[in-house]
Amino acid sequence: MARQFKRHDRSDIFIHWFNAACWLLLLITGIGLISNPAIDPLGSGYPEAMRSLVGGGANLLAIHEVIGFVWILGFIWYLAVNARGAGFFLKEVFMVSPARDMAWMLKKMVLMTLGPKPLKMIGVNPELPKQGFYNMGQKAFAQASVAGGVVIAFTGVIMFLSDKTFGAEATGIVSWAVTLHFIAVGVVFAGLLVHIYMAAISPEERPGFRSMFTGHVPENYARHHHGLWYEKVRSAPENDG
Numbered sequence: 001m002a003r004q005f006k007r008h009d010r011s012d013i014f015i016h017w018f019n020a021a022c023w024l025l026l027l028i029t030g031i032g033l034i035s036n037p038a039i040d041p042l043g044s045g046y047p048e049a050m051r052s053l054v055g056g057g058a059n060l061l062a063i064h065e066v067i068g069f070v071w072i073l074g075f076i077w078y079l080a081v082n083a084r085g086a087g088f089f090l091k092e093v094f095m096v097s098p099a100r101d102m103a104w105m106l107k108k109m110v111l112m113t114l115g116p117k118p119l120k121m122i123g124v125n126p127e128l129p130k131q132g133f134y135n136m137g138q139k140a141f142a143q144a145s146v147a148g149g150v151v152i153a154f155t156g157v158i159m160f161l162s163d164k165t166f167g168a169e170a171t172g173i174v175s176w177a178v179t180l181h182f183i184a185v186g187v188v189f190a191g192l193l194v195h196i197y198m199a200a201i202s203p204e205e206r207p208g209f210r211s212m213f214t215g216h217v218p219e220n221y222a223r224h225h226h227g228l229w230y231e232k233v234r235s236a237p238e239n240d241g
């Protein structure tokens with residue numbers, strides 16, 4: 001078997017798929033809570049069907065809130081069991097090397113849509129600059145999902161409390177919470193469409209997809225897709241297995 005490189009711990013894999021499952025359930029229930037025909041993304045039949053499925057809007061809201069709290073607790077658990085992994089993830093995601101990463105991003109977008117020709121025509125080398133543990137596309141999505149996730153959780157808790165304890169003086173804060181909750185979901189969801197395409201459908205990323213189950217990627221993939229990371233870890237003994 002080709003030499004394998006460790007990319008994800010078991011707890012990293014768990015939190016990723018746990019997060020994906022929560023997102024799916026929160027979207028299914030959350031969209032069902034929208035009862036404004038002007039902004040209802042799936043038509044008003046969907047919220048009605050969801051509400052009657054669970055015995056009314058109040059039940060649907062309660063289910064959405066429970067899933068939201070389970071989601072937050074999942075991340076608290078992850079931070080408790082793998083604070084080092086979380087720290088590594090945040091450092092890798094938020095450390096950007098502007099010249100290298102922006103060049104990667106711009107070239108990648110041209111290569112994926114038009115191919116190498118336009119770059120060659122203007123005298124630009126189409127080879128992508130080497131990337132670290134994550135490439136700039138992954139970093140951009142991860143930054144949006146971390147920041148978006150914090151906003152969604154925070155505003156969700158404010159909305160939950162507003163039903164129980166807040167008085168009329170909090171109306172302004174609650175309206176902001178509702179608006180920011182929607183915006184953050186929209187931004188992360190837009191990135192998610194690209195993320196799912198790149199991670200699960202695009203054939204060249206297949207080894208990365210498998211690593212989200214096995215935790216490892218083959219040497220060739222590490223060298224070609226994450227050259228700077230490969231150079232750092234290629235002599236580490238834990239990557240010999």
Ligand code: HEM
Nearest residue numbers: 007019020023138139141142145188196199200208209212
């Ligand atoms: C069907 C759904 C999903 C699939 C197939 C999927 C697939 C993957 C794969 C294969 C990776 C590993 C990339 C690598 O290490 O090279 C990954 C990483 C990641 N996923 Fe997902 N994912 C899904 C849903 C989600 C959701 C819902 C979120 C957050 C809202 C998310 C956030 C992330 C983040 C932040 C990373 C690390 C950075 C990156 O690789 O972009 N994923 N995902």
